[in-house]
Amino acid sequence: MEYLICLLKKKRLNHGRPKDSFIWKYFNEDENGEYRVCQVKVPVSINHPDGRCNKKYRNISTTTNTINHLVKSHKIVQLNETTKGIYNI
């Protein structure tokens, strides 16, 4: 039990911004640091009055959700050797 609590505490300490991720070109943290907010430009509409996507994701250590969002909603992929091959960019 104590071991489990220790693990949970460690996980909490690790949360936050993985500094080296490319998603920070497209996401900002909100004022509390609780959410990542998508800043990708989209056509201005009722849902997007400021012309930004503004999709929010919890600011946790993993970037999977945000990367999936960039790929699916904006066709944005990380440009590195791996994706170059897959997406033929």
Ligand SMILES: [Zn+2]
């Ligand atoms: Zn978005």
